[in-house]
Amino acid sequence: MQAIGLHFVDWFIILFYFVFIIGLGFYLKRYTKSEEDFFLAGRRNSSWVAGLAFLSANLGALELLGMTGNTYKYGMSVAHFYWIGAIPAMLFLGIFMMPFYYSARIKSVPGYLKLRFDEKTRVLNGFSFAIMTLLVSGINLYAMALVLHTFLGWNWDVSMLASAATVACYVTLSGLMSAIFTEIIQFFLIWFGLFLVSILGIVEVGSFGDIMKRVPEAFSHLWRNTGDPSANGMLVGWGGIVLGLGFVLSFGYWTTDFLVVQRAFSAKNLRSARMTPIIASFFKMAVPFIVIVAGLAALALSNDPKSGFSLMSDGGKLNYDSALPMLIARYFPRGLVGLGITALLAGFMAGQAGNISAFNTVWTYDIYQSIIRKKASPKNLLWMGRVATIFAVVVSVGTAYWAKSMPTIMDYMQAIFSWVNAPLFATMLLGMFVKWITPNGAFWGLITGMGSSFTMYLAVKFGWISVGFLTMSKTASDMAANFWRAWWAWLITFVVTIVVSWFTKKRPEAELVGLVKGLTAGAPLEPVPLFKRPAFYAVLSLIVFVVLNVIFW
């Protein structure tokens, strides 16, 4: 591939960003005095700060390059990842689950499992989350180095190490606080740096309607072609989308993945914590106006030979991930090219920092303090958090090389989530809403669910069973397999947890007050006007969600 040429002004903007966020790390270090400052950003964030960070922690490699490329490949269906695949789960977290999480004053999601069930379930989830986070973190690092290497022409190894060193520097200095600061800066850079691509794409083609006319009919609808899996690009029917993506993978990720939930824990009070995912839901619904519109514009331009637009190719194979950078190169003059590249880099670095800050918290509290040094002092925990940060970055470099050897990033991300998050969601759901679920039920349900998900993955990979066996369909893609595997893993966890709970010892109800619905008094109506209540904004968000699905049906 040929690198995109950069002007001095572009280099200035990229360099300014790197210097600015490292400087910010040093500035924030002055305010990082306790373990709570380092791991929970002092629990002083407003709902807006926590909400934008909640969204931005997820706006990593997949969202920007991957989803734009996937839109080019699959069309509008990709918006399912933003709407049905996110919004109901985010609202459920804010309205129903956050009161249990926040009121328990826990420091991590595995910490809730310890309070609700027991130590072994917490450690099991702590280890599985830590491993998953390091794998995902490596993927972010890989994507970041890929941009520097492919589009700026930097050496691959140097790109990787420069990116890793920057993240290590500012997360080690001030932990979650600097991660949240950079996530919010990234949010604004992404909108200013990339939304212009969609605007110029629409201007060039004529209108959004003209773009839709120039893409294949099957690519221009969300639900209309999902009755038959073979009739849409993703080869997934509505059952897989609703059960696998909309229910299990989405709820599993948005309500139990500590990477995002940690941002809500940093809020200053319960109302702010509940508002965190609700505010984020509005912006999540808007992200397709960057990635989906840009992907469709790229496809419309490619279909017009006179436009002269085409994606990059590697050895004759189209590189779908190049859609967004190729549009940047097509439209942006000097200065704006630097901004566009900085927005991509910021997205990757914030995603990486989010993973690292979640890892150091789970490692320190749920593994180090739980198993290795039970009586660690607050000072020692702060030190351990910084050591864990460096350790995580070093391991991420290794997992980035592993990711480099993989054929596609997207499918492996979904596979990882289906191993860890999907079973955990069944455990959490039962734990929070059914009081007679026992510690042994939760532990054996979780371990069976994770084991079965991984076994199903291996069984398909090595051809022991066909993909169609999981998806109950003759035509199926890797994506369909991920969706359905997540559903089966969730169901197995759900059933095993209930069955084992029938035969094992329950915890006294007095110990579960505040942790389980039915044993916890409902929160009294807040003395605030209707338009300041989380439920009001959740309903608004739900209305926008329904309208968007109807418009693009």
Added chain:
Amino acid sequence: MTDHTPKMKPIWFFVGVILLVMGAVILGSGVYDLVRHVESNKVLSHLHAAVWWGGLMTAFGLLFVWLNRKSTVD
């Protein structure tokens, strides 16, 4: 012992600073190209996106810095 560390500035202030600096650089570059009639091979270059988009960023940056110039986080 008293703590003499000044109170922390809110994130919105830093968002303003980075938007202001980047916006001003992009705006300046766009104005230079416009005034000097610099040739460009970019599609839609006649729209001079750097001028109005850089201007928009600068305005947002200025607004954020101005609104938060005296704010601190407790």
